[in-house]
Amino acid sequence: MCKKVTLLAGFFLLSFFFGYAQTQPEKEKRTYVDSDGRYIVNRSLPLYLWLSTSPDEDSEKRLLESEATPEYTNPFYLDAEGVHYISHSWAVDTTTLEMVYPQQDIHFEVYADGLPPNTTSNFYGAPRYREGGTIYYGQGLKIALTSRDAISGVENTYQSFNGAAYSTYSSDITMDEEGSFTLRYFASDMVGNVEDPSEESFIVDITAPQTNHSTSQPKLDDILSPRATISLSMSDNLSGVKVTRYGIEQADNVYRRPISLSGLSDGYHTLRYYSVDNVDNKEADNTYRFYLDRTAPEVTTEILGDIHKGRFTYISSRTEIQITAEDNKAGVKEIRHSINNQSFQTYSQPFKMPPETGRQNVRYTAEDKVENKTPVAVLNVPGSGPLFMDNRKPSTSISYGQPQFFDRDTLFVNQNTNIELTSRDRHSGVQVTHYKIDGGSENTYTSPFTIPQEGYHTINFRAVDNVNNHETYKESAVFVDNTPPEIYVNFSIKPIGTRQKDGERYEVYPNYTRMYVGATDQHVGTETIRYSIDGSPMVDYSSPYTLDISEVDRFTEEKFYEVTIEAEDKLGNSTSKTVKFFVGYED
Numbered sequence: 001m002c003k004k005v006t007l008l009a010g011f012f013l014l015s016f017f018f019g020y021a022q023t024q025p026e027k028e029k030r031t032y033v034d035s036d037g038r039y040i041v042n043r044s045l046p047l048y049l050w051l052s053t054s055p056d057e058d059s060e061k062r063l064l065e066s067e068a069t070p071e072y073t074n075p076f077y078l079d080a081e082g083v084h085y086i087s088h089s090w091a092v093d094t095t096t097l098e099m100v101y102p103q104q105d106i107h108f109e110v111y112a113d114g115l116p117p118n119t120t121s122n123f124y125g126a127p128r129y130r131e132g133g134t135i136y137y138g139q140g141l142k143i144a145l146t147s148r149d150a151i152s153g154v155e156n157t158y159q160s161f162n163g164a165a166y167s168t169y170s171s172d173i174t175m176d177e178e179g180s181f182t183l184r185y186f187a188s189d190m191v192g193n194v195e196d197p198s199e200e201s202f203i204v205d206i207t208a209p210q211t212n213h214s215t216s217q218p219k220l221d222d223i224l225s226p227r228a229t230i231s232l233s234m235s236d237n238l239s240g241v242k243v244t245r246y247g248i249e250q251a252d253n254v255y256r257r258p259i260s261l262s263g264l265s266d267g268y269h270t271l272r273y274y275s276v277d278n279v280d281n282k283e284a285d286n287t288y289r290f291y292l293d294r295t296a297p298e299v300t301t302e303i304l305g306d307i308h309k310g311r312f313t314y315i316s317s318r319t320e321i322q323i324t325a326e327d328n329k330a331g332v333k334e335i336r337h338s339i340n341n342q343s344f345q346t347y348s349q350p351f352k353m354p355p356e357t358g359r360q361n362v363r364y365t366a367e368d369k370v371e372n373k374t375p376v377a378v379l380n381v382p383g384s385g386p387l388f389m390d391n392r393k394p395s396t397s398i399s400y401g402q403p404q405f406f407d408r409d410t411l412f413v414n415q416n417t418n419i420e421l422t423s424r425d426r427h428s429g430v431q432v433t434h435y436k437i438d439g440g441s442e443n444t445y446t447s448p449f450t451i452p453q454e455g456y457h458t459i460n461f462r463a464v465d466n467v468n469n470h471e472t473y474k475e476s477a478v479f480v481d482n483t484p485p486e487i488y489v490n491f492s493i494k495p496i497g498t499r500q501k502d503g504e505r506y507e508v509y510p511n512y513t514r515m516y517v518g519a520t521d522q523h524v525g526t527e528t529i530r531y532s533i534d535g536s537p538m539v540d541y542s543s544p545y546t547l548d549i550s551e552v553d554r555f556t557e558e559k560f561y562e563v564t565i566e567a568e569d570k571l572g573n574s575t576s577k578t579v580k581f582f583v584g585y586e587d
Contacts, residue, residue: 022165024186024194025158032152032190040152042191043114046075049086078112081151085109116195117149117187119157123202126175129239129278135202136239138279141175147187147195157187160197178206178238205238208283209275215290216258218371223330225370226294229258232273239278246273251285264292266328296374297325297332297366303381304350308466312359312388313381314428316467320350321379325366333371337364353389357427360387393471394425394463396433400478401448403571405524412524414571415482418448423463423471431468435461454482484575485519485526485567492516492550497586501560508582511556515549515579517541519567527572532564541565558584 029042041047050061066073078084086108091100126141147157157169162182169185180203186195211234218225232255234241244255248264251272259271268291274283301323306316325332335347340360353360362379379387401418404411413419423430423445433445438457443449451457456479462471492514495507519526529541531549542548555561560582568574 022160022163022184024197025166025188027155027188027192027194029192034153034190038109038111040111040113040191041078042193043078043081043112046077047110048075049073078110078114081112081115083109083111111151113149113151113189113191113193115150116193117147117154117157117189119145119147119185119187119195119198121145121183121185121198121200123200127279129242131240131278136205136279137175137202138204138239138277138281139206141204143173143175143183145169145173145185149187149189149193152190152193155188155190158185160184175204176206178204203238205236205277205279205281207237208281209234209236209241209244209277211244211273211275211283211286213271213273213286213288218369220330220369222288222290223293223370224261224290225372226262226264226292227371228261230261230271230288231258234275236275236277236281239281241275242278242280244273244275246271248272261292264294266292266294268292291329293329293368293370294372295328295368296372297327297368299323299325299335299364299366299374299377301362301364301379306467307381308390308428308431309381309384310428310466312385312427314388314390314467315353316469317352317355317389317391319467320352321362322350323347323364323366325374327366327368327372330369330372333367333369335364335366337362353387355389355391357389357391360389362387388427390425390427390465390467390469392426393469394423394430394465396421396423396461396463396471396474398422398459398461398474398476405570407524410479411477412479412481412571413451414480414573415450415452415454416572417450417480419450419459419478420448421445421461425463425465425469428466428469431464431466433461433463435459436473451478451480452482454480456480479523481523481569481571482573483522484573485521485569487529487565487567487575487577488518488520489563489565489577489579490516490518495581499560499582499584499587501582504580506560506580506582508584508586509555511558511583512553513555513583514553515555515563517549517565521569521573524570526567527570528566528568530566534562538564538566555583 029045031039031041033039049064051064052059052061088106091104091106092098093100122144123137124142127138129136145157145159147154158166159169160166183200184197186197188194211232214231215224216229219228232244232246234244245251245253246255246259247253248269248271251274268289271288272285274285276282301321303315304320304322306319308314323335323337325335336344337347338344339353339362363376364379365376366374399420399422400411400413401420404413404417421433421435423433434442435445436442437451437459459476459478460473462473464470491509493509495509497508498505499508517529517531519529530538531541532538533554563579564576566574566576
């Protein structure tokens, strides 16, 4: 009863130490005869010697007593492992019953076995990794248990995982499930000796790591800038990540830091990456297809409205500057512009330049949605100079050619007087000059013009420069006089009769008659009167060098006379008059 209590106490102590609730199979201490006929007893068993005179099992037997050492017999115990002999000091021939010479002992072999078997484990077939006190195995793990016993031999080997009931080990264990395991194992021999359990704690890791990527700014979805980076984050549920490999198109590089994209060409690329854990579970290739956009937007400018190319690119205060940008992939984020070296502003719509006359400049740049920036450029019109604000109107003057006459605040001209307009513009130059006569339709001035209609007229005129700055209409008034003077002829005596010649009758004057000539002009006055008698050269009717026809005796000879008189006003409008008469006596 006391032995049983002692065994139970030992069992609970063992269970508490290993933290397991399962119990080892109980084995009875026993004897065993092996295949060679050896008699093996458990060394802890009590032994008794019985003698019989017959080999029959049912024969009468006698328990031997020891008179010399009664305190160590019935039972007695074997003192050590291995073979023991129960001996008789002199052998007797079993036929003659005579002692055998030379003397020899008789030995009865009894094998004592008090030691349990020894079991070893072999973990094979899988990668192994140790971190601290934890051991990890990968895929393909098998466990072989090998038990050995020196004397009676192994009866069974037992195994238990994670506190389950022990089962008999029969063949190598295949570990095809993932998790944490504690393997306990032991063996028993043929005479009931039981090995203390051995314990192996380990983790089976058959799941590959997981790797994910993340992208930094600047980016737009899967359109990345050369300044962006790709970071990889990896995790493994058990043994931990040993290495992560990556590459563009092929995963050939060991990942240590965020992946730079600065060396990639513009276009589509595929990042491939995977991780391997410490027991060689390899993740399937991950792929990330992205577009590397290293091309800045293409910016174009357009000058809307008034523009003239020349030494400068002339614009007006009405001119607008339009800036547009196109991007090959990510799209335009913003356009920025600067006027006359001021700070850059976000462009939203066409804008006008400041109204100050003179040179101006526009700088501009654009940025796409992954921060590719166009270099700052200055607006430049091919074939022309820098911007120049021309907000000054041209100026036009009018001049009148000859003939002209000015009197009483009125300028008088005639239908032959050329009227000339002269336009000037300091900057972009004159584009066109317009004029209107008497509020009529607008005419384009190309060369001097005249006004044929007699009378009072107004001329409105203006110029437009090459950026459409319109001069305010100016006005000039002029009087067109196309009417020559009216010639008057009087004689100092009335005619005394008539005379016929060539079918025409002429008045007759006496030879002492004198002729008086005059001319009247309605607007500008008579400038000259000239006369010719009978085809002679014209002479002034009155001048410092000549006498008028009334002051000389020109008509003393008896004959037919023909006097031609010409009168001209101050504008050169001229008229002539011929007077025919006869000096003498009537028919």
